[in-house]
Amino acid sequence: MNPFGHFQARVVEAVDALVADGHLPAGLATDRVAVEPAREDGRGDVSTNAALVLAKPAGTNPRALASLLAERLTALDSVSAVDIAGPGFLNLTVDAGFWYGCLRHILDVGRTYGDSASGGGEPVNVEYVSANPTGPLHVGHGRGAVVGDALASLLEKAGYAVTREYYINDAGAQVEALARSVHWRYRESLGESLGPMPDGLYPGDYLIPVGESLAQRDGDRWQHAPEADWLMPIRQFAVDEMMALIREDLAALGIRQAVFTSEQALVAEGGVDAALRALEDRGLLYTGVLEPPKGKTPDDWEPRPQTLFNATRFGDDVDRPLRKSDGSWTYFATDIAYHLNKFLRDFNSMIDVWGADHGGYVKRMQAAVRAISDNAADLDVKLCQMVNLLDGGKPVKMSKRAGTFVTLREVVDAVGRDVFRFIMLTRKNDAQLDFDFARVTEQSRENPVFYVQYAHARCRSVLRLAAEDLGEDAVEDSALHDADLGCLTNPGELDLIKQMAGWPRTVESAAAAHEPHRVAFYLQDLAALFHLHWTKGKDDARLRFVQSDDRQLTAARLALVRGVQLVVASGLDVMGVEPVEELR
Numbered sequence: 032m033n034p035f036g037h038f039q040a041r042v043v044e045a046v047d048a049l050v051a052d053g054h055l056p057a058g059l060a061t062d063r064v065a066v067e068p069a070r071e072d073g074r075g076d077v078s079t080n081a082a083l084v085l086a087k088p089a090g091t092n093p094r095a096l097a098s099l100l101a102e103r104l105t106a107l108d109s110v111s112a113v114d115i116a117g118p119g120f121l122n123l124t125v126d127a128g129f130w131y132g133c134l135r136h137i138l139d140v141g142r143t144y145g146d147s148a149s150g151g152g153e154p155v156n157v158e159y160v161s162a163n164p165t166g167p168l169h170v171g172h173g174r175g176a177v178v179g180d181a182l183a184s185l186l187e188k189a190g191y192a193v194t195r196e197y198y199i200n201d202a203g204a205q206v207e208a209l210a211r212s213v214h215w216r217y218r219e220s221l222g223e224s225l226g227p228m229p230d231g232l233y234p235g236d237y238l239i240p241v242g243e244s245l246a247q248r249d250g251d252r253w254q255h256a257p258e259a260d261w262l263m264p265i266r267q268f269a270v271d272e273m274m275a276l277i278r279e280d281l282a283a284l285g286i287r288q289a290v291f292t293s294e295q296a297l298v299a300e301g302g303v304d305a306a307l308r309a310l311e312d313r314g315l316l317y318t319g320v321l322e323p324p325k326g327k328t329p330d331d332w333e334p335r336p337q338t339l340f341n342a343t344r345f346g347d348d349v350d351r352p353l354r355k356s357d358g359s360w361t362y363f364a365t366d367i368a369y370h371l372n373k374f375l376r377d378f379n380s381m382i383d384v385w386g387a388d389h390g391g392y393v394k395r396m397q398a399a400v401r402a403i404s405d406n407a408a409d410l411d412v413k414l415c416q417m418v419n420l421l422d423g424g425k426p427v428k429m430s431k432r433a434g435t436f437v438t439l440r441e442v443v444d445a446v447g448r449d450v451f452r453f454i455m456l457t458r459k460n461d462a463q464l465d466f467d468f469a470r471v472t473e474q475s476r477e478n479p480v481f482y483v484q485y486a487h488a489r490c491r492s493v494l495r496l497a498a499e500d501l502g503e504d505a506v507e508d509s510a511l512h513d514a515d516l517g518c519l520t521n522p523g524e525l526d527l528i529k530q531m532a533g534w535p536r537t538v539e540s541a542a543a544a545h546e547p548h549r550v551a552f553y554l555q556d557l558a559a560l561f562h563l564h565w566t567k568g569k570d571d572a573r574l575r576f577v578q579s580d581d582r583q584l585t586a587a588r589l590a591l592v593r594g595v596q597l598v599v600a601s602g603l604d605v606m607g608v609e610p611v612e613e614l615r
Contacts, residue, residue: 032136033147033535035077038123039066042081045103054099055089068533075114075122076529082119093119130525131516133532137594138512142601145538150191156373157183159384160281160288161198164273165209167237168280171386173439174464175415177455177607179384180286181547182413184605189542194378195288198369201270202295203362208232209273210266214253216242217265221254241272283443284452285607292372294365302368303360306403307338307353309371315341315402321352340367345398363392367399370410374400379408382545384460387416411545415460421467446471449608453480456551456606474614476562479555483599486558487610489565490596493576497589500577505586511593514586521574523564524591530557531598538605547605554602561595 042064049055063084069075082097089096100121101113112124137144159179162172183193200206212232219225220243228234245253245268253261274291281287297303310316319339337352340363353364373381381400385392393412400410420427420437427437443451445468454471457479458464474481498506519525534553541549568574576588600610 032133033539034125034129034133034532035066035068035536036539038077038079038125039064041104041107042066042079042100042121045100046081046085048103049099055085055091055096059085059088061085067536069122074116075112076125077123078116079121079123082115082121086119097121127517127520127525130528130532131519134516134519134528134590134594135512137531137597138508138590141508141597142604144597144601145534146188146190147535147539147542148190149539150186150189150542152190152192153380154194154378155186155191155380155382156194156196156376156378157186157382157384158196158198158373159183160277160286161200161383162277163200163205164270164277165205165233166235166273167276168439169436170418170420170439170442170466171415173284173442173451174418174455174460175384175386176281176284176286176439177452178413178415178460178547179382180284181452181456181550181606182382182384182545184607185538185542185547185550188538188605191380191542194290196290196292196373197288199270199274199291199293199295201266201293202298202365206266206270206295207262209269210262211258212238213241213245213269213272214258214261214265217245218242218254220246221251223254237276241269244272280438280440280443283440283448285448292369294369297368297372298360298365302372303364306368306371307364309403310340310367313402313405315344316353317341319350321349340399340402342395342398342402345401347394347398351395363395363399366396367403370396370400370408371403374404374408379404381408381410382413383410384413384415387414387461390414413460413545416463418455419463419465421465421469423469424467427468442466449484450480452607453483453551456548459546459548479551481614482562483551483554483558483603484611485614486561487596487599487603488612488614489561490592490599491612493592494589494596497577497585500579501582501585505582506589506593508593511586511590514590515583516587516590518584518587519591523560523567523574524588527557527560527564527591527595530560531594534598534601550602550605554599554606557595557598557602 043061046055046059046061046064050057050059064079064081066077066079069078082093082100086093086096094115097115097119101115104110104121104123105113109126109129110123111126114122114124116122157179160168160172160176162168168176180195183195186193208231212228215225215228215232216238220239245265253265307316317339318336320334320336321339323334335356338354339350340353342351343349351363353361355361370381383396393414396412397410400408420442450471454466455464470478471480472478476482494506504510519528537549537553541547564574568576576585576592578585578588603610
């Protein structure tokens with residue numbers, strides 16, 4: 032149950048009642064009515080803008096309408112007071128019994144708390160990573176992988192039907208360079224002394240075992256063969272090997288995507304031709320000459336007639352070419368075909384997670400999706416900014432294995448999957464992120480991973496110790512559900528319950544905004560409240576969770592602890608992080 036959704040429904044009911052009684056005109060649209068946490072301490076628990084957004088269409092002033100609504104809302108059993116603030120905001124003070132009901136609900140549903148039907152089962156395609164299969168993943172890929180995977184989990188929790196997808200860029204010059212690089216390593220494995228690898232190939236040591244594997248499979252079959260004979264079979268072998276490596280890297284992060292779509296297969300099946308025919312049928316292709324690029328004009332630029340997509344009609348800055356000077360398709364043309372393929376698979380909602388260097392590509396791709404779907408589909412692109420790798424504040428040197436960068440697997444092996452995943456979500460995706468090996472592994476409140484995990488571990492410790500003192504039956508969920516929660520009268524206890532009650536709203540709002548980092552922020556706030564209350568109990572024995580002379584109060588407080596533990600675990604589930612039972 033989302034408490035804020037509950038009160039939004041009550042506010043709308045109050046509006047409908049005023050309409051029925053003739054106090055308001057019929058036909059008022061209530062879709063802009065919002066209910067959210069009160070913004071100021073001491074000014075209630077929840078606030079609504081209903082009077083502000085409805086006053087003008089109702090032909091009245093906000094405070095007058097607020098007075099009418101306040102009269103209706105005050106009559107609710109769960110509301111103890113309604114205050115009109117400023118130009119017409121309504122602040123509702125909610126009875127403690129309502130919050131106790133929220134805690135009892137958490138104990139009933141466990142880690143599924145926060146599950147929502149707000150998505151209505153809408154199909155959503157989340158495509159992430161999609162790195163060129165030319166080498167191991169680096170840390171930037173890892174950030175996109177975590178953002179995409181956590182977003183997919185968040186959408187699932189909010190009730191969407193999510194497909195996790197990887198687009199294999201296995202066509203084009205980069206993959207041919209990969210094939211030549213593997214052929215070079217293959218010849219080396221057969222004993223040839225070739226000297227330094229030529230420019231334009233991939234020099235990383237990760238291709239040495241690939242060349243050896245090819246030699247084991249095919250012997251010297253390709254050693255002296257002309258390139259025309261070996262390029263295609265070795266290219267496919269190399270892509271398969273690289274994708275196996277990428278899947279291993281992703282599995283180390285706990286990521287397993289359901290669909291892998293091949294660019295090469297899409298082209299071979301006529302996908303690009305079909306996409307361009309669809310655009311041509313809509314009158315969106317023409318032959319024209321583009322203006323020269325802004326800034327310094329490249330030496331190879333020439334004003335020549337090209338097949339252009341009328342992207343400006345759909346919000347792009349300029350129209351876009353679809354064929355290169357050699358007659359081959361541009362990358363944009365194949366990407367249009369791929370997104371048409373998604374649309375034909377019934378995905379009207381698409382989310383792509385890209386690296387920051389693709390920022391200039393967003394408008395044209397969004398324009399293309401609107402064009403090929405007749406404005407029926409929507410593409411949201413999440414750009415992930417750079418990750419700066421540090422150790423004690425000093426930049427980390429590049430990897431010997433990859434040759435040019437630190438591999439994702441090296442970082443995950445060094446700090447662990449859960450630490451990596453959590454840290455990647457502590458900033459919004461479009462903000463740069465510092466990943467300091469020393470900071471992310473230290474046990475201090477400055478480390479958000481430790482701080483949140485410590486809250487979960489502390490909860491488990493309290494429950495274990497209580498079981499030792501009072502018996503296992505005392506901490507069973509059934510016993511805690513039946514506890515007299517009315518004993519929880521301390522402001523800190525009520526603050527914790529209210530924070531937990533906000534988890535479903537966080538799920539729904541973060542899913543609607545496609546912002547999984549909000550989950551990390553929420554968990555840090557909940558952990559901070561719990562640690563604060565725990566510390567107060569350390570100084571004041573009356574606030575401790577276990578009161579040996581008061582079993583009734585102890586049961587209620589253990590229910591509170593169990594609730595915190597379940598909500599933290601629910602949030603970590605969305606992030607793909609395993610809650611820890613204890614920290615050493």
